[in-house]
Amino acid sequence: MGSHRRLAPTGFDRGTVAAVGLLSVAAAVLGAVPATASPHDDRRTEVDRLHTEAEQATEAYNKADARTEALRAEIDAAQDSIARQQARINTLRDGLGSLAGAQYRSGGVDPALALLLSADPDDYLDKASVLDRITTHQAGELRELEGAMRDLAQDRAEAGEKLTELEKSRKAVAAHKKTVERKLAEARRLLNSLPDDERAAYDRGSRSGRTGLAAGTDPAVPGDAAPASGRAAAAVAAARSALGKPYVWGANGPTGFDCSGLTQWSYAQAGIGLPRTSQAQSGAGQRVSLDQAQPGDLVAYRDDASHIGMYVGNGQVIHAPYPGAPVRYDPVGMMPVSSVTRV
Structure with missing residues (x-):
């Protein structure tokens, strides 16, 4: 790792970092600024500043855009879950309606009279036992329906919050996009105001004032x-x-x-x-x-x-x-x- 230790080993040293930062600002991307600065130096420095600010806005855009995509996926999943829960609730309601109808029909006759009229008391007792089981099952179905409806209401509320957040994220994306485009347009305007040879040299130069290696x-x-x-x-x-x-x-x-x-x-x-x-x-x-x-x-x-x-x-x-x-x-x-x- 000897070669690495020759690379700015004080990259995290504040003094060296400050010196590198000053060099980056003081040296135009074409090289060190001469003693008598060119009238174009201020424009090149301003282009660097605009590119830096545009990059910061770009990363903010990327963050908002990634959050927007994540929210869309979360909302899609929530909507699928809500649809499944609604279908389950509809099934439970249909089942409860059938059970309630059966109970009403079976319980519409007084039990004592039904026993007197029954030709087969044992058969009556079997039916009564089934009716008791239906009633117990119905109570369980009601509890299940109540729980499903609570879950559905909570999921709908959370989906609504995500939709609100998604709208905010979309607006943030649009705002960051406008910021980037505005700064890049200004940077292009300044670059175009430079002489052709200086503009070409800027495009070739690196931010450190040294020429980057060819591709x-x-x-x-x-x-x-x-x-x-x-x-x-x-x-x-x-x-x-x-x-x-x-x-x-x-x-x-x-x-x-x-x-x-x-x-x-x-x-x-x-x-x-x-x-x-x-x-x-x-x-x-x-x-x-x-x-x-x-x-x-x-x-x-x-x-x-x-x-x-x-x-x-x-x-x-x-x-x-x-x-x-x-x-x-x-x-x-x-x-x-x-x-x-x-x-």
Whole structure:
């Protein structure tokens, strides 16, 4: 793990993290800002800020969208259960109606008179015994019906609450979507205001101010930097297969990805289900220090873990950076690291 210990081993050291953060802001994605800043530097910095805020809104959108999907599934299951319970109640009511009719017909004659008129007292006694059993059974059916109706009322109330929550979640999804679209539109406007050569250089540059490796380039993972498990190796292979695919906000593959969509999709190819958001993914395993990172570990960035990538060795992560930048390799220290998680 010697090579790992040369990678920003103080990834969780506050001083180093602060320094990395300052470098990320002070260095335009094209490289270090010269002593006399270009008039376009402010616009590039503003584009970075807008992309960061759009990514935070994207993760909020992903969270609301995942909750919406879960609520839809819960409501569908509740509605199926309610339909089954209603059918059972209808059956119980039909049965009770038949029993009540039989009791009325059998009990309409005074028992003493029925005994006097009976040609076969033994037969009368048998019928009376059956009537007693029917009455006991009917009481049990009534109790069962009452319980079923209580359960149905409770399930209907819970389904109503879920429907209310679903509507709130849908509104949250729509609000986050508008926020993302507004910030991305502003970022595009600023980028389009840059000269062509600077705009092209921005698209090639990484957030750390260093140029990311090309999609077809392998960072030559050292031999002692083996993945933590076979599934981690499969996830790394899946992430590599996505190199060059476009960043699409809210997407989790296979033709486009946002940051957490890429890591979720990659681990899904390895048979492991990850949560949808970068924040939830950062807590979906065992935390390790940056100098212990192994290929397949998830690296979350910023204090709010609003960006995430997959460590692949040799100081590199694969990630979906931002709109206009395809899935690619970048230095693990491109932004302040908030956590490293081994799935």
